[in-house]
Each structure stands twice: as C-alpha cells, then as structure tokens.
Amino acid sequence: MSNFTVVLKRELASYFATPLAYVFIVIFLMLTGVFTFFLGGFFENGQADLWAFFNFHPWLYLFLVPALSMRLWSEERKSGTIELLMTLPISLRDMVVGKFLAAWLFTGIALLLTFPLWMTVNYLGDPDNGAIMAGYLGSWMMSGAFLSIGSCISAATKNQVIAFILTAVVCFLFVMSGFNLVQEWFTGWALDWVVDAIAALSFLTHFNAIAKGVLDLRDVLYFIVIIIGWLVATGIVLDMKKAD
Amino acid sequence: MITVDKLTKQFGPFTAVDDLSFTVNPGEVLGFLGPNGAGKSTTMKMITGFLAPSSGQVTVYGHNTLDDSLKAREIMGYLPEGAPSYGDMTPLKFLRFIAEVRGFRGKELTRRVQTVVDALQLTSVLNQTIDTLSKGFKRRVGLAQAIIHDPKVLVLDEPTDGLDPNQKHEVRKLIQNLSKDKIVIISTHILEEVTAVCTRAMIIAGGKLLVDDTPQALEARSRFHGAIRLTLTHAGGALEQLQALDGVKSVESSGNGLSLIIFPETGASLFLPINDLLQKNNWEVHEFHVEKGKLDDVFRAITSGGDINE
Missing domain, CATH: 3.40.50.300 (P-loop containing nucleotide triphosphate hydrolases)
Incomplete structure (x- = not known):
C-alpha cells in the first residue's frame, strides 16, 4: 500500500469523524429531492428517466462542492499540520492525489446514496438504465472537476471562507460559459473559434452530453484533463507557497 | 551527520x-x-x-x-x-x-x-x-x-x-x-x-x-562564573577583609551589607580562601555557595550585542 492510500484513508475517515459528512450527505439528498420533484417536475414530465434529477447537479455542486473542497488544504495551513504533512516521507503528488481522491470518493458516496430515485424510476416505468448510469458517471466526473478547482484554490489560502467563495466563482464561470446567455454575448463580435472554445470549456456542455446518455469519450476525457490540470496546479501552488 | x-x-x-x-x-x-x-x-x-x-x-x-x-x-x-x-x-x-x-x-x-x-x-x-x-x-x-x-x-x-x-x-x-x-x-x-x-x-x-x-x-562567560554568594548574620568588617583577599576582583553587597557576592579575578578560585577567612573570624554563615554562571546574562549580553562584563 503506497502512501497515497494512507493519506486517502486518513482524509476520508476525517470526513466521518466530524459531522461534516453527515450534514453534507443529508443536505445533498434533501436538495436533490427538492430539485427533482419540485423544480424539475419529475412526475409532470411523465418520462421514466432521471433528467430532472441530473439537470440540477451543476447548480447543486456550485455551492456544495466548494464547501467540501475549501478545507482540503486551507485547514492544513491554518492549523499548521501542513508542516507536519510535508515533512513526512510522502511525495507531493501522493498528498495532492490522496486528498483529492478522498473528497471525490466522498461525493461518489453521496451520489450513490440517491439510489432510491433510481429505484423509484424503475418502479414507475422502464427507464434506459444505461443512460442513467452514464448520468451518474457524468455527474461524478463533473463533481471531480469542481473539486479539483476547489483543491487548487484551497491550497492558495489559509482562509476557508475565501477558498469557498473563490471556488464557487471560478466554478460558476466554468458552468456559465456554456450557457446560451453567455454564448450570445460573445456571438457577433468574437471570432467563431473563440465562441466555440468558450462553449467547449463549459462543464455544462460536456455534462449535458453525458447526462443525456451519450457517453462520448471526448466528454469524459475533458473532465479528466480538467481534473489533472487543476491538480497539477494544486501541486505547483503548494510547492511555491507552502510556508506562507 | x-x-x-x-x-x-x-x-x-x-x-x-x-x-x-x-x-x-x-x-x-x-x-x-x-x-x-x-x-x-x-x-x-x-x-x-x-x-x-x-x-x-x-x-x-x-x-x-x-x-x-x-x-x-x-x-x-x-x-x-x-x-x-x-x-x-x-x-x-x-x-x-x-x-x-x-x-x-x-x-x-x-x-x-x-x-x-x-x-x-x-x-x-x-x-x-x-x-x-x-x-x-x-x-x-x-x-x-x-x-x-x-x-x-x-x-x-x-x-x-x-x-x-x-x-x-x-x-x-x-x-x-x-x-x-x-x-x-x-x-x-x-x-x-x-x-x-x-x-x-x-x-x-x-x-x-x-x-x-x-x-x-x-x-x-558569565561574570557570575565562579563568584561566591555569601550571607552573614553580622557584617562587622567582612566587606573590607574580603576585598583585601588575593584573587578578589570586586565585592557587591546588598541587604544591609549582609548579602555579598564576591567576584574572582579571571581564573581565580575563591572557595578555599574565603572558607579559611570565615573559619578564622568565626563568622556565622547563612548561605555560602559558588555560582556556576548565569546563562541568562550571557544570553542577554550576546544577543543584545552588549558586553558580558557589564
């Protein structure tokens, strides 16, 4: 067992050692319920799918994931444990990946706990379970992208509130860039490829594609690249200003 | 290493x-x-x-x-x-x-x-x-x-x-x-x-x-290194006799002249001569010990750029 699993284990256990995990999961489940049934019109749609459920995930993640990611490094900085951690024989990569994976697995657990919805839709009708699987995968990939952004921003500050707000803002930009509103604002004066690039950068574009059940390797790859990119940035930020 | x-x-x-x-x-x-x-x-x-x-x-x-x-x-x-x-x-x-x-x-x-x-x-x-x-x-x-x-x-x-x-x-x-x-x-x-x-x-x-x-x-390095701390019940002429001893650099007194600190010349040991003097005069002694030196003083002197003997 390498050191990154040791870090991962400690980190994941620390979620459950405090009320954080339970609060997060309960709120997440409540909100997904509210969004799906009230705002999403799950029943009114009359379709046996979970589109009403997945559709709101980007917005849900927008404020729930920063709450999870803000403590990743800020807390280590604040309490000084970063000095302890970084003088233990663990490579920087193991630390960054271990912590990130712990948070990512945690959102995965929260996501899996929405299984009653999946059971409901299967009870009510005959949904395309492949598409639902894809939806879950897409949602999880997207939460990873949110978390990797949060990890990097958390590494830059010892103030968790700042980490929360900045992460929410950056994630918001990543979500919004695929919105028609933003697209229209650029269309007309910006070059076509710029507009396309901005749209292509959006979480929404790629998430919607996957959530509709079209599991294109490029969409998955997009999230993987985003995650790796932000994690590398996390490592660079930590290395540059670990003692500040 | x-x-x-x-x-x-x-x-x-x-x-x-x-x-x-x-x-x-x-x-x-x-x-x-x-x-x-x-x-x-x-x-x-x-x-x-x-x-x-x-x-x-x-x-x-x-x-x-x-x-x-x-x-x-x-x-x-x-x-x-x-x-x-x-x-x-x-x-x-x-x-x-x-x-x-x-x-x-x-x-x-x-x-x-x-x-x-x-x-x-x-x-x-x-x-x-x-x-x-x-x-x-x-x-x-x-x-x-x-x-x-x-x-x-x-x-x-x-x-x-x-x-x-x-x-x-x-x-x-x-x-x-x-x-x-x-x-x-x-x-x-x-x-x-x-x-x-x-x-x-x-x-x-x-x-x-x-x-x-x-x-x-x-x-x-402390000026207290090797100094003798002495407390007597009667002061009668002790200060002068101590000052006259060989190897004594200076004597400081406090508490009506009953508490004395006797500083040696560099390298001199004062324990035996003072002990002899005490016995010869039959002074009653409350306290008698050799100072090892105060690290505090040395520390302060060195870190504030001052002289240890100040």
Missing part, C-alpha cells in the same frame, strides 16, 4: 537566516538559542526540508533536503513549532497514521505505537480527540509522532513549551535517553534546558550564528 552549508533564507527584503554554516555529528544534542524572530524555526524548517533555502544547502546523512528530500525526511523526526496535529483525530488514530506513513504495518505498527504511547504516557487520552486535549498532552502527542520510527535525526522546535515542570523533566529525560547515537536539534527559550540536555549550544540572533560552544563554556 548533518551539514549546513552557507544557509540563507530571505522573505522579501527580510533576511531571516543569514549565511549559516555548521555540522552536527551523531551523539550531539544541539540547542538553538536566540530571541524570538532570530531565525531558529526558519533554520529548522530548512533542515527538515519544509522550506527551500534562498541559497546554500542542507545535507542529512548525505541526502540533500531539496533534491533527495524523501530520503532525508525518512530518517528525520520533526516536531514543528506549536506541535500541530489533526485535531479531529484521536492520538491513537493519529499515531497509527504516522506509523503507517513511516512504513510500518501490522504487528510492528502496533508495537511502535505502543512504545511511544508508553514513553510519553499517553494511555489515558488515547481515545479522546486531540482537540480536547490539554496543551501538555498535545505537545506529547507531537513528540510521540516525531520519535515513532526511531529516527537518526530528531528536530524539535520548542519541545517543552507548555509542559509543567514534571512533564518537562520527563521529556528531557526522554531526549537524554534517545540521544546516544542520534542527532538531536532542539530550539528553546528556556535556558536551563540547554544546560540540562544539550551537549552543544548555538546562539542565533538576526539570522546569524553568534556563539557555538558547550553550555558549560557559555556559563563560564
């Missing part, structure tokens, strides 16, 4: 550590002394590889703390300033985590944890979260994690800060027992600690190395 070579650390325009060079050999217990902000902690952070030096380098048993950082970290145990640890963990879980990171598994891991728990008397708080522990216990948990892998090099930043006198004594004993073939570097404000555990003391101020000597030699 640890080699520190022309170590410099700048934070913007501020130079925290300025061209520091020294080596430490196994078996040595090196005490860093210095006022707050002298660069002690910064130096320790560079030795443990947490901070990258602005220039110069540190090698720990041949491993450069920058290029070969993981290897260097493996053989070091470190108690950072303030003994940080994960507050939501219990000491048991925390120590098991550290032991696992240090590469121990299974029975060996349990044995290691048990050893340090016994050594630092943590049994009573093993399953309480660290957040709820007293300062003394937190410090001991920090020490426990630093020695869990029996490291060749132990770097302790203010290890006894926040401990009560009994705990301080225990920790000092622990350090003394550890240090036979190890390198121990400790920083402290408490000067008596240096005399108690260190074989070598370095005084640092303004990032510069001012003195590198044994604690005994440092004490000897």
Whole structure:
C-alpha cells in the first residue's frame, strides 16, 4: 500500500469523524429531492428517466462542492499540520492525489446514496438504465472537476471562507460559459473559434452530453484533463507557497 | 551527520537566516538559542526540508533536503513549532497514521505505537480527540509522532513549551535517553534546558550564528562564573577583609551589607580562601555557595550585542 492510500484513508475517515459528512450527505439528498420533484417536475414530465434529477447537479455542486473542497488544504495551513504533512516521507503528488481522491470518493458516496430515485424510476416505468448510469458517471466526473478547482484554490489560502467563495466563482464561470446567455454575448463580435472554445470549456456542455446518455469519450476525457490540470496546479501552488 | 552549508533564507527584503554554516555529528544534542524572530524555526524548517533555502544547502546523512528530500525526511523526526496535529483525530488514530506513513504495518505498527504511547504516557487520552486535549498532552502527542520510527535525526522546535515542570523533566529525560547515537536539534527559550540536555549550544540572533560552544563554556562567560554568594548574620568588617583577599576582583553587597557576592579575578578560585577567612573570624554563615554562571546574562549580553562584563 503506497502512501497515497494512507493519506486517502486518513482524509476520508476525517470526513466521518466530524459531522461534516453527515450534514453534507443529508443536505445533498434533501436538495436533490427538492430539485427533482419540485423544480424539475419529475412526475409532470411523465418520462421514466432521471433528467430532472441530473439537470440540477451543476447548480447543486456550485455551492456544495466548494464547501467540501475549501478545507482540503486551507485547514492544513491554518492549523499548521501542513508542516507536519510535508515533512513526512510522502511525495507531493501522493498528498495532492490522496486528498483529492478522498473528497471525490466522498461525493461518489453521496451520489450513490440517491439510489432510491433510481429505484423509484424503475418502479414507475422502464427507464434506459444505461443512460442513467452514464448520468451518474457524468455527474461524478463533473463533481471531480469542481473539486479539483476547489483543491487548487484551497491550497492558495489559509482562509476557508475565501477558498469557498473563490471556488464557487471560478466554478460558476466554468458552468456559465456554456450557457446560451453567455454564448450570445460573445456571438457577433468574437471570432467563431473563440465562441466555440468558450462553449467547449463549459462543464455544462460536456455534462449535458453525458447526462443525456451519450457517453462520448471526448466528454469524459475533458473532465479528466480538467481534473489533472487543476491538480497539477494544486501541486505547483503548494510547492511555491507552502510556508506562507 | 548533518551539514549546513552557507544557509540563507530571505522573505522579501527580510533576511531571516543569514549565511549559516555548521555540522552536527551523531551523539550531539544541539540547542538553538536566540530571541524570538532570530531565525531558529526558519533554520529548522530548512533542515527538515519544509522550506527551500534562498541559497546554500542542507545535507542529512548525505541526502540533500531539496533534491533527495524523501530520503532525508525518512530518517528525520520533526516536531514543528506549536506541535500541530489533526485535531479531529484521536492520538491513537493519529499515531497509527504516522506509523503507517513511516512504513510500518501490522504487528510492528502496533508495537511502535505502543512504545511511544508508553514513553510519553499517553494511555489515558488515547481515545479522546486531540482537540480536547490539554496543551501538555498535545505537545506529547507531537513528540510521540516525531520519535515513532526511531529516527537518526530528531528536530524539535520548542519541545517543552507548555509542559509543567514534571512533564518537562520527563521529556528531557526522554531526549537524554534517545540521544546516544542520534542527532538531536532542539530550539528553546528556556535556558536551563540547554544546560540540562544539550551537549552543544548555538546562539542565533538576526539570522546569524553568534556563539557555538558547550553550555558549560557559555556559563563560564558569565561574570557570575565562579563568584561566591555569601550571607552573614553580622557584617562587622567582612566587606573590607574580603576585598583585601588575593584573587578578589570586586565585592557587591546588598541587604544591609549582609548579602555579598564576591567576584574572582579571571581564573581565580575563591572557595578555599574565603572558607579559611570565615573559619578564622568565626563568622556565622547563612548561605555560602559558588555560582556556576548565569546563562541568562550571557544570553542577554550576546544577543543584545552588549558586553558580558557589564
């Protein structure tokens, strides 16, 4: 067992050692319920799918994931444990990946706990379970992208509130860039490829594609690249200003 | 062995550590002394590889703390300033985590944890979260994690800060027992600690190395070194007779002239001549002892740039 699993284990256990995990999961489940049934019109749609459920995930993640990611490094900085951690024989990569994976697995657990919805839709009708699987995968990939952004921003500050707000803002930009509103604002004066690039950068574009059940390797790859990119940035930020 | 070579650390325009060079050999217990902000902690952070030096380098048993950082970290145990640890963990879980990171598994891991728990008397708080522990216990948990892998090099930043006198004594004993073939570097404000555990003391101020000597030699720099403290019941002519003795440099008196401090000329020993004088005159003596020297004075004189004999 390498050191990154040791870090991962400690980190994941620390979620459950405090009320954080339970609060997060309960709120997440409540909100997904509210969004799906009230705002999403799950029943009114009359379709046996979970589109009403997945559709709101980007917005849900927008404020729930920063709450999870803000403590990743800020807390280590604040309490000084970063000095302890970084003088233990663990490579920087193991630390960054271990912590990130712990948070990512945690959102995965929260996501899996929405299984009653999946059971409901299967009870009510005959949904395309492949598409639902894809939806879950897409949602999880997207939460990873949110978390990797949060990890990097958390590494830059010892103030968790700042980490929360900045992460929410950056994630918001990543979500919004695929919105028609933003697209229209650029269309007309910006070059076509710029507009396309901005749209292509959006979480929404790629998430919607996957959530509709079209599991294109490029969409998955997009999230993987985003995650790796932000994690590398996390490592660079930590290395540059670990003692500040 | 640890080699520190022309170590410099700048934070913007501020130079925290300025061209520091020294080596430490196994078996040595090196005490860093210095006022707050002298660069002690910064130096320790560079030795443990947490901070990258602005220039110069540190090698720990041949491993450069920058290029070969993981290897260097493996053989070091470190108690950072303030003994940080994960507050939501219990000491048991925390120590098991550290032991696992240090590469121990299974029975060996349990044995290691048990050893340090016994050594630092943590049994009573093993399953309480660290957040709820007293300062003394937190410090001991920090020490426990630093020695869990029996490291060749132990770097302790203010290890006894926040401990009560009994705990301080225990920790000092622990350090003394550890240090036979190890390198121990400790920083402290408490000067008596240096005399108690260190074989070598370095005084640092303004990032510069001012003195590198044994604690005994440092004490000897004090003007009180070898001075005799004497308290009599009657003063009758004692002051004059003492001043006239061979080897006496000066006599200071206080408390109606009954309390006397007799300073020797450099190298002179006053114990026997004064003892003879006391017996000859049959003076009644309340107190009579030889001062070893006050490290406080030496420290103050050196770090404030003053003269020790002032």
